[in-house]
Amino acid sequence: MLKTLTDSFTVPKHFLAxxxxxxxxxxxxxxxxxxxxxxxxxxGILSFGILHGANDLKIIAKKTRQKEGTTGFKFFVLYIGVVLLGIVLFFFIPKIALLSFVLVSCYHFGEQHWSGRTPVRLNPFVFYFSYGAIIFFSIFTFQYEQSAQIIYQITGVALAFSFFWIGLVVSFLAFLLYLIFSKRNLVHYLLELLLLVVLVFLFTNASLLFGFGLYFVLxxxxxxxxxxLKYIYKASTRNSLIQYLKAAAAYWxxxxxxxxxxxYFVSVPENQYLSIFFSFLAAITFPHAVVMGLMFHSKDSNEE
Structure with missing residues (x-):
């Protein structure tokens, strides 16, 4: 059986909880x-959400087989530079920046959730991307008014409801076709579909921030x-978590x-708080998504 870093909560021991x-x-x-x-x-976002991307430098150090002290500062400067570049892009070319964030995040969310659990004979790229796209288009569709407002505040582009709805249908069909052609783990996939239904109910009834926050954190x-924890410390234990928190504290x-x-220093209209907040999350997501991709493609990811 394939051993993987990903520990999805759709396995029996986690699913019910x-x-x-x-x-x-x-x-x-x-x-x-x-x-x-x-x-x-x-x-939740400011604690677990940001924390889960705060140890990327340690992952880079292990991936490149370098001691943290030798190239740590160089990687730190480069990493912060990419984050700042993301912020600059949102100020000067927000349309491209937001589109890039959504595209990168679609793949990143799908990769984290499914890496190592898809049939080897099928290319996982479309599968990962379609799963992440379902998440985003579900939020945009079932929280259309506020989502469209935030997108307009960031980019100046007004998108119709039909754009998101069609995107959701296309993404779901691509995801479903992959499941059909994989012909394995059907019970597991049915549990995943059940969870997506639960997510839709959440996105429909909760606030935009709470719906996104629950998905993003949980x-x-x-x-x-x-x-x-499994990649860096070879085990997910209390001690490894404490080490992780210590290493991540500075960037967090x-x-x-x-x-x-x-x-505090920039005067932001109250109705644009969420726009700035999501832009901030987007800026720190770019380098994190790349690092996680490197981690999942590392030969160490299946050594356990």
């Missing part, structure tokens, strides 16, 4: 005001943390401080 949390989140969203949902989402960041604090200083 995560499925239950997802259902509870739907109920929570039905009975709590939007500001409470947004507060919970922001806490479905993506926590499994990603587990994958990274730097990212939080940078965002807080921006909001």
């Amino acid at each position: 995560f499925f239950g949390i997802s259902l509870f989140s739907i109920i929570f969203s039905l009975f709590t005001p939007i500001w409470v949902q947004n507060l919970v989402a922001i806490f 479905w993506h960041s926590i499994p990603s943390l587990n994958s990274q 604090i730097l990212a939080l401080a940078g965002m807080l200083l921006f909001y």
Whole structure:
């Protein structure tokens, strides 16, 4: 059996717990005001969300077989430079920046969720991308008004509802065709489809930020943390988690401080808070997605 870094919660030992949390989140969203949902989402994104991308330099060091002290500063400067470049792109060419973020994130979300669990005989690129596209187009479709407003604030482009709906249908068909042609793990795939249905209910009833936040933290960041612990420390244990937190602390604090200083010194209209927030997440996603891709393609990823 293929051993992989990815530890999806659709396996029996995790499925019921995560499925239950997802259902509870739907109920929570039905009975709590939007500001409470947004507060919970922001806490999750700023903690687990940013944390799961805060140890990329350690992954690079292992991938390149370098001691952290020898090239650590060079990688750090390069990494921060890419983040700053992402921020600059959002200021000067926001259309290209946002499109790039969505395209990269579609593949990144799919890769994290499915890496090592797809038939070798089929090229996984379209599968990874279509799965991530389902997530994004589901958010854009079922939270159309606020999503369209944020996209317009960032890019100045007004997109019709039909654009997102058609994108969702096409992405789902591509995903479904891959499942059909793979002809394996059908029960596992049915569980995945069930979880996607739960996500749709969440995106429909929760606030945009809470729906995205739950997916980003529960479905993506926590499994990603587990994958990274296995790659860096060869085990997902309490001690490895403590080591991870210590190593990630500096970049995590730097990212939080940078965002807080921006909001403090730059006058941002209240109705554009979310636009800036998502632009910030996008800027730090670019280098992280590349690093995770390198990690999943490393021969070390299947050594366990």
